[in-house]
Amino acid sequence: MFFQKDIETMSRKQLEELQLERLKWTVDYCYKNVPFYTKKLDEAGVTADKIKSLDDIRYIPPTTKADLRDNYPFGLFAKPMKEIVRLHASSGTTGKPTVVGYTKHDLDLWSDCMARLCTAAGATSDDIVQISFGYGMFTGALGLHYGLEKIGATVIPNSSGNTEKALMYMRDFGTTVLVATPSYALYMCETAKSLEYPMSDYKLRLGLLGSEGCTPEMRTQIENGWGLFATDNYGMSELIGPGVSGECQERCGLHFNEDYFLPEIVDPETLEARDEGEYGELLVTTLTKEGIPLLRYRTRDITKLNYEPCKCGRTHARMEKVQGRSDDMLKIRGVNIFPSQIESVLIGMDQVSPHYQLVVRREGFADTLEVQVELVDSSLLDSYGKIQELQKNIAKRIQTVLGIQCKISIVEHGTIERFVGKAKRVVDLRKENK
């Protein structure tokens, strides 16, 4: 099923011509309407005329999250507030949030993007969809909300929070599609199983997961727990919100909405283009956005792109699941580590829950990594030996994957915080120790 078949299946040649034309427009639009870009492009000596092919994008300097923060709140807006119809903000862990503004045109393209991805995932006008992302300033909930309404699905704007009530709506309204973060989808499933209602009271058939990474193992756990088919989607508020890319039912990569967003994969240190199929940092240039156009935005996400046409018929490039954020990347004793790697080890084990926390410390001159996991297999309580065996086993598997030693702490089930939004798995105490 397609929402806009002509665009989603257009030939690569046509698509690239469209991208080039829109890239030129965006460079010119940024230059004329955003003083930040006027200065930046002047310094780099780039004008729209200099862009003769898509490869010429390399002359354009990248934009970072810090640029958005430094221009808080409206410094990067290309339109006067009169034409801005919506604001969203993403919470910053330090200092000011990042504020994004949308024109009517932007909201329209956003809901088109979402409608395409939801249709590709299998949602239809027959579905009853419960949105369990938090509403408010976060882009996730409203992004899915408008896209799903556009395809004619019935939307329940349940938001996140009262899980038991959300489960009651699910049972009583016959919800067929769940929109949630993977960790919340899992938490809802744990809660559902602890209630007196049988799982057959739930009619979920599709999960549209997003806003945080999801390993294949975690997805399997969500699918088995709920008896649904889950797809992943990707985006970020700086670019538009969710809707940048998403999986079709083939689930072999996330189709990029390439007519609206131009992706590049570069070396995170040198920013030089990586060969097709190589991992690197994803940079995205918006192609038609009016509120906040962005040139070569550094997503900090590590992934790769596949330009082969998909079995589903779509020609838009497929992005692999994000392997890690270069922000989240931990350097421990010189080794680059992504929390997702540890997650994939834990999710393959029945004795512990998939919730975990990493604590990094500096002891003497060496960094240490502690992985806290929750014990769920109570049969191990029979002897210390069994629990110690489990600790050793986890440590060994992590060492195989990461190449470093770590300490495994077993904690009680339910004591690691469940996250509704982006999960914060890492506590880095190295800075505090000086």
Place this chain on the structure above:
Amino acid sequence: MTPVKQISVFVENKHGKLSSIARHLADNGVSIRALCMADTTDFGIFRLIVSDYEAAEKALKAAGVTCSVTEVLVVEIEDTPGAFADAMSLLADNSISLEYVYAFLTPEVGKAYIIIRVEDNAAAAKVLSDGGIKIVSQDEIKANA
């Protein structure tokens, strides 16, 4: 051979954890007959013999505590020097190795109970009763409450 049910509870070494477990049991009318707590530097396993293990398990699970029920052997010996040594010798002589053991005095003067965790309860029970040692049943534990 009638093994007795023992509750094992996982406890992180956190302040106040044991008192909260004991409180959950008390609030549900469960009395503790015997207990043993050993720990490593990170965590401990709290083992309990209680008046009503089903009520105890239900109360703990409802409180979200990770616990399990295992079968252990409880035997009665005289509260005299050498009685414990004799019982242990019987097991050792028959190559039955112990995972852990703990003991408590009974309300009945002059007797003591030993709680024994072995691989094969039936084999250990046979060795001990053949050696003239009385095996205590679940009902007797309950009756003593």
